[in-house]
Amino acid sequence: MLEIPRVDPRAGLRCETSSAATASAEPPRPGSFEVLAQEGDARAGRLWTAHGPIDTPCFMPVGTYGAVKGLDPDDLREVGSQIILGNSYHLGHRPGSARVAGLGGLHRMIGWDRPILTDSGGFQVFSLRGLQKIDDGGVDYQTHFDGSRHRMTPESVLRTQAALGSDICMILDHCPPGDASPALMRVAVERSTRWARQACDLRPQILAPSQLCFGIVQGGTDLALRREHLAELATLPFDGLALGGLSVGEPIPQMHATLAEIAPLMPPERPRYVMGIGTPYDLLAAVRSGVDMFDCVMPSRHARNGQLFTFAGRLNIRQSRFRDDPSPPDPDCRCRACRLHSRAYLRHLHEQNDPLYGRLATIHNLYFFHQWVGALRAALRAGHFAATDALFSSIITDFYLTKPEPVSKRPRAPTLAATPG
Numbered sequence: 001m002l003e004i005p006r007v008d009p010r011a012g013l014r015c016e017t018s019s020a021a022t023a024s025a026e027p028p029r030p031g032s033f034e035v036l037a038q039e040g041d042a043r044a045g046r047l048w049t050a051h052g053p054i055d056t057p058c059f060m061p062v063g064t065y066g067a068v069k070g071l072d073p074d075d076l077r078e079v080g081s082q083i084i085l086g087n088s089y090h091l092g093h094r095p096g097s098a099r100v101a102g103l104g105g106l107h108r109m110i111g112w113d114r115p116i117l118t119d120s121g122g123f124q125v126f127s128l129r130g131l132q133k134i135d136d137g138g139v140d141y142q143t144h145f146d147g148s149r150h151r152m153t154p155e156s157v158l159r160t161q162a163a164l165g166s167d168i169c170m171i172l173d174h175c176p177p178g179d180a181s182p183a184l185m186r187v188a189v190e191r192s193t194r195w196a197r198q199a200c201d202l203r204p205q206i207l208a209p210s211q212l213c214f215g216i217v218q219g220g221t222d223l224a225l226r227r228e229h230l231a232e233l234a235t236l237p238f239d240g241l242a243l244g245g246l247s248v249g250e251p252i253p254q255m256h257a258t259l260a261e262i263a264p265l266m267p268p269e270r271p272r273y274v275m276g277i278g279t280p281y282d283l284l285a286a287v288r289s290g291v292d293m294f295d296c297v298m299p300s301r302h303a304r305n306g307q308l309f310t311f312a313g314r315l316n317i318r319q320s321r322f323r324d325d326p327s328p329p330d331p332d333c334r335c336r337a338c339r340l341h342s343r344a345y346l347r348h349l350h351e352q353n354d355p356l357y358g359r360l361a362t363i364h365n366l367y368f369f370h371q372w373v374g375a376l377r378a379a380l381r382a383g384h385f386a387a388t389d390a391l392f393s394s395i396i397t398d399f400y401l402t403k404p405e406p407v408s409k410r411p412r413a414p415t416l417a418a419t420p421g
């Protein structure tokens with residue numbers, strides 16, 4: 001039977017980092033990034049922020065409104081989350097960035113003392129089909145909250161994130177739909193480059209010196225356009241670079257090919273982030289291509305839909321065969337849900353629409369994702385990622401690639417009705 005090296009995401013991370021932190025009197029300055037191990041394009045590293053280090057490769061849970069649905073900070077620490085995501089579009093309107101600042105910033109408001117990355121909100125605004133109008137200076141839009149009209153610019157998204165107190169701020173970029181024409185892709189890239197330059201000019205006046213700022217490379221699956229945009233952004237003083245506009249409906253092999261081609265070209269001395277992916281198999285492909293950071297709503301959204309990730313495949317807890325099953329969701333998992341509860345109980349809670357189901361299922365799925373990425377990180381640090389790669393692939397391919405979900409079911413740009421997180 002195939003086995004992968006198991007990593008308990010609750011242990012180790014902070015031990016490794018705390019010893020690094022206490023080794024010197026002063027922790028490295030925010031933005032410091034060190035590659036600790038590399039095999040091929042894949043690498044393990046450590047990024048420092050004002051709220052401590054992030055060991056990479058790293059999966060980042062999504063807490064759009066300032067909460068990973070149903071989980072409190074203790075839950076997040078227990079499952080092994082090093083950093084969480086918030087969204088400036090949502091938080092900027094509800095409860096409002098000024099209100100968050102008045103409450104002491106996002107960290108204090110939500111009781112989370114580890115790093116927070118916030119997206120600019122541009123992706124959400126561009127998804128407001130029919131409710132937004134873009135020009136070279138920014139985007140006019142109507143919110144999906146109450147229809148009120150606003151304007152988002154390269155400056156406004158930095159001001160929102162400054163008020164939130166984010167550790168890592170994302171710039172405004174033009175994210176076209178996955179099926180956009182080549183002409184629109186080029187317009188989006190050129191506009192995104194101009195906005196990136198504006199963000200770099202404005203940053204010293206708006207963001208605190210301890211807040212990091214990442215640029216975003218667009219270009220869809222047009223590799224030449226991606227290379228061109230990457231070359232432009234690599235010359236700008238961003239602390240890290242992200243790949244945006246992936247997993248927006250393009251075929252999976254095409255997305256992986258784009259990762260494999262573009263990620264290794266990103267500046268090696270800075271962290272690399274792929275936005276909005278993905279499945280456990282996507283994460284493996286991204287790590288193999290040299291990506292350091294990822295985020296996705298998949299663990300929490302699938303949990304709420306009854307889908308539990310295990311190393312023996314995905315389990316649909318709604319199925320009636322689990323009604324009398326006393327075994328834990330995953331017998332090998334050490335998360336709280338699996339240590340304390342049975343499949344039968346989780347199914348019962350799901351049937352009753354009890355909020356406890358969503359919390360336990362999300363705890364399990366996030367634990368799985370952190371364990372998976374932790375195993376890849378551990379293999380890299382131990383110097384046997386390449387040797388284990390085939391094993392990793394076979395495990396994940398068996399359960400997550402040979403029976404892929406239809407593209408239409410994969411995570412896509414959010415719609416007005418979509419519930420984030």
Ligand SMILES: [Zn+2]
Nearest residue numbers: 333335338364
């Ligand atoms: Zn579990």
